[in-house]
Amino acid sequence: MRHVISVLVENEAGVLSRVAGLFAARGFNIESLTVAPAGDEQTSRITLVSEGDDEIIEQIIKQLNKLIPVIHVVDLTEGAHVERELMLVKVTAEKEVRAEVLRIADIFRSRVVDATPNSFMIEVTGDATKLDACLELLKPLGVIELVRTGQVALSRGNRGMIKN
Amino acid sequence: MELTGAEIIVRSLLDLGVRHVFGYPGGSVLHIYDAIFKTPEIQHILCRHEQGAVHAADGYARVTGEVGVALVTSGPGATNALTGLATANMDSIPLVCLTGQVPVDLIGNDAFQEADTVGITRSCTKHNFLVRHVSDLARVLREAFHIARTGRPGPVVVDLPKDVTAARCDYVHTDGEVKIRSYNPTVVGNSRQVKKAVAMLLESSRPMIYTGGGVILANAAPELTRFTRLLGAPITNTLMGLGGFPATDPLFVGMLGMHGTYEANMAVSHCDLLVAIGARFDDRVTGKISQFAPGAKIIHVDIDPTSISKNVKVHLPIVGDVKNVLGQMNALLEAQGAKDHQPDLKPWWDQIQSWRDKHCLNYTQKQDCIQPQFVIETLNRLTQSGAIVATDVGQHQMWAAQFYPFDRPRYWLTSGGLGTMGYGLPAAMGAKVARPNETVLLITGDGSIQMNIQELATCCQFHIPVKIAILNNNYLGMVRQWQEIFYEGRYSHSHMAFGPDFVKLAEAYGAVGLRATRPEEVEPVIKKALEIDNTVVMDFRVAEESNVYPMVPAGKALNEMILL
Ligand SMILES: Cc1cc2nc3c(=O)[nH]c(=O)nc-3n(C[C@H](O)[C@H](O)[C@H](O)COP(=O)(O)OP(=O)(O)OC[C@H]3O[C@@H](n4cnc5c(N)ncnc54)[C@H](O)[C@@H]3O)c2cc1C
Ligand SMILES: Cc1ncc(C[n+]2csc(CCOP(=O)(O)OP(=O)(O)O)c2C)c(N)n1
Numbered sequence: 001m002r003h004v005i006s007v008l009v010e011n012e013a014g015v016l017s018r019v020a021g022l023f024a025a026r027g028f029n030i031e032s033l034t035v036a037p038a039g040d041e042q043t044s045r046i047t048l049v050s051e052g053d054d055e056i057i058e059q060i061i062k063q064l065n066k067l068i069p070v071i072h073v074v075d076l077t078e079g080a081h082v083e084r085e086l087m088l089v090k091v092t093a094e095k096e097v098r099a100e101v102l103r104i105a106d107i108f109r110s111r112v113v114d115a116t117p118n119s120f121m122i123e124v125t126g127d128a129t130k131l132d133a134c135l136e137l138l139k140p141l142g143v144i145e146l147v148r149t150g151q152v153a154l155s156r157g158n159r160g161m162i163k164n
Numbered sequence: 165m166e167l168t169g170a171e172i173i174v175r176s177l178l179d180l181g182v183r184h185v186f187g188y189p190g191g192s193v194l195h196i197y198d199a200i201f202k203t204p205e206i207q208h209i210l211c212r213h214e215q216g217a218v219h220a221a222d223g224y225a226r227v228t229g230e231v232g233v234a235l236v237t238s239g240p241g242a243t244n245a246l247t248g249l250a251t252a253n254m255d256s257i258p259l260v261c262l263t264g265q266v267p268v269d270l271i272g273n274d275a276f277q278e279a280d281t282v283g284i285t286r287s288c289t290k291h292n293f294l295v296r297h298v299s300d301l302a303r304v305l306r307e308a309f310h311i312a313r314t315g316r317p318g319p320v321v322v323d324l325p326k327d328v329t330a331a332r333c334d335y336v337h338t339d340g341e342v343k344i345r346s347y348n349p350t351v352v353g354n355s356r357q358v359k360k361a362v363a364m365l366l367e368s369s370r371p372m373i374y375t376g377g378g379v380i381l382a383n384a385a386p387e388l389t390r391f392t393r394l395l396g397a398p399i400t401n402t403l404m405g406l407g408g409f410p411a412t413d414p415l416f417v418g419m420l421g422m423h424g425t426y427e428a429n430m431a432v433s434h435c436d437l438l439v440a441i442g443a444r445f446d447d448r449v450t451g452k453i454s455q456f457a458p459g460a461k462i463i464h465v466d467i468d469p470t471s472i473s474k475n476v477k478v479h480l481p482i483v484g485d486v487k488n489v490l491g492q493m494n495a496l497l498e499a500q501g502a503k504d505h506q507p508d509l510k511p512w513w514d515q516i517q518s519w520r521d522k523h524c525l526n527y528t529q530k531q532d533c534i535q536p537q538f539v540i541e542t543l544n545r546l547t548q549s550g551a552i553v554a555t556d557v558g559q560h561q562m563w564a565a566q567f568y569p570f571d572r573p574r575y576w577l578t579s580g581g582l583g584t585m586g587y588g589l590p591a592a593m594g595a596k597v598a599r600p601n602e603t604v605l606l607i608t609g610d611g612s613i614q615m616n617i618q619e620l621a622t623c624c625q626f627h628i629p630v631k632i633a634i635l636n637n638n639y640l641g642m643v644r645q646w647q648e649i650f651y652e653g654r655y656s657h658s659h660m661a662f663g664p665d666f667v668k669l670a671e672a673y674g675a676v677g678l679r680a681t682r683p684e685e686v687e688p689v690i691k692k693a694l695e696i697d698n699t700v701v702m703d704f705r706v707a708e709e710s711n712v713y714p715m716v717p718a719g720k721a722l723n724e725m726i727l728l
Pocket of ligand 1: 254255256315316317375376377378379381382401402403404405419420421422423424441442443444445446448449465466467468471484485486487557558561562579580581582583584642
């Protein structure tokens, strides 16, 4: 099963390589990994998406917890949570296709963030399935290149990851 | 008080209780060496190779339970230390290794003797630090020692750029607990789980206790002994756990695993409850995993959650320090009067006796040729089972585990997890530095001893008299054994057809060399070696093609042991 794991870490040099190194050394799979400071200067938040049976996911969580700078690990898939990912896609869009591209962009509530006479760049946000669906429609029109941020996620409700 | 970084390091070491450092100097640690020069309270032992220094610190840690300390230079010093770090990491040995580094603003420039030490040591240490500011130095060192010795212990590297060791900063002596918010090992067992465990123990009619290195690391031998005797249950130790329970006690059925005893492996295969304590279900122990303890419920006590249900699914996990958890269980067992509530264990013990009757550790000492097992038995007899014994890796290591009984913890030093040939001599040296009044034996092979033989010079320079018994079979014996059994006797490059004259070699270093080629020479050689107040190399010319039995072939189940 696919799991979204949120990891709160000390914001210090080398944390990301510890996490990435752990996955590489133990052969755990990473579908996506995002990391950025959590807003308080001292911590960063890593969101990992991984695929594996329950035993593997259990080991992943335990191994992450074992890393010294890791403060807390939560498997968000265990409860209600919100997932978001951002994608930038560059599509060829000439003459009659231009309207079609804009229509698709509109359906997915995405924005055009760059345009040339024969292309658009579209910014789409949503969970992975929404991005996939959008991409399916754009592909036949000619996707030049694209980039996705990987999932970020938070649990629903009024509680934070660590109880204060 | 304003001090240089180097002085802060030395001060911190003193404040942390360090009295011995094993090291090797070089450009980037010269400031530190200068500070050591001015600090007579710290004894620095100049090893002959950085690997030797780290193994020596490891041996020191294994016999004392304290954090061993090694000091090496940047680049090649650090890379030479790697094997030592990986060895300690696999066996969870508390060490701090201080490595020199190029100055901060040269890091990343391929500077002279630069290596990405933090990068290369990440996966073979418990943790590592690069200190970029002298103001962090004292705190990082305290954290490094704290991390090395608490929780599941392990080696910690502190990488020290040269300019940081020259910069000046105030040093304030700090006492008390180190607090790291992201690092809080669970040490007390969950009391509900402990209660459940006790209930399971009192229901079992075929219990089996299986303990490992965690008992030694936790200094929990007294609690384990109490626990085992309260239950009257059979107990086996892993290679790393030897000495956790008295080997001469009738409840002890020997080591388990690939070269464990028949009775231990059969008991594990037939028990209805397996209590794993501070052991990690290594593949050398479990054999074919699907047939490991097939009819048993498993309780697992370990301080490291990642050890639990990693290889074998357990029914009742208890995360905590074994010393505490055993204490908790003993209290309940005592309160309830364990033996009154247990099923009768006699049928179980009768069955175990029938396995014991196979005498799986048998060998025959013939008239003309020394059997390696005989050497170890004689060593055992002449040291009254009382020596600290270090080994290298190979057949001699297994025979030492089988034929030298340990009644106390921290008398047995062996590289189990990584299986590092070359571990033995420096480890024995480190042990002797820590315990100068004890006899320290090294049991080694003609292959392994050559991997760190240069440390004989260290032993002689610092008068660290270790007694070295080489079971010289002219082979990389363990490799040869596998080739005999699994490759139809094709001895591809396991024959060490040429070896040095170990007697002369010993003498060249200033040690004493002795040789025994016939069985009747074994005892006099050992007696003489034990009397001499110097490092002694005993070259025992043993039977070339003896095999270690019993043996579970790799991938087979424990009850498919090959007996002699
Ligand atoms: C040639 C060769 C042959 C070998 N053959 C065998 C063999 O036949 N049989 C055998 O047993 N081994 C054998 N080994 C050794 C084997 O490879 C492993 O090193 C060994 O089995 C591991 O021992 P252990 O399970 O006790 O774990 P260790 O490596 O000692 O790990 C200790 C465990 O205890 C835990 N722990 C640490 N501190 C605490 C604490 N305070 N409280 C609670 N838990 C704690 C740790 O988290 C860890 O899980 C062999 C090795 C070699 C080189
Ligand atoms: C550094 C290292 N290299 C290779 C091995 C593989 N290996 C395991 S046992 C062994 C043979 C050891 O020979 P020796 O030290 O003579 O001991 P014996 O088995 O003959 O008792 C070898 C090569 C190892 N364990 N460590």
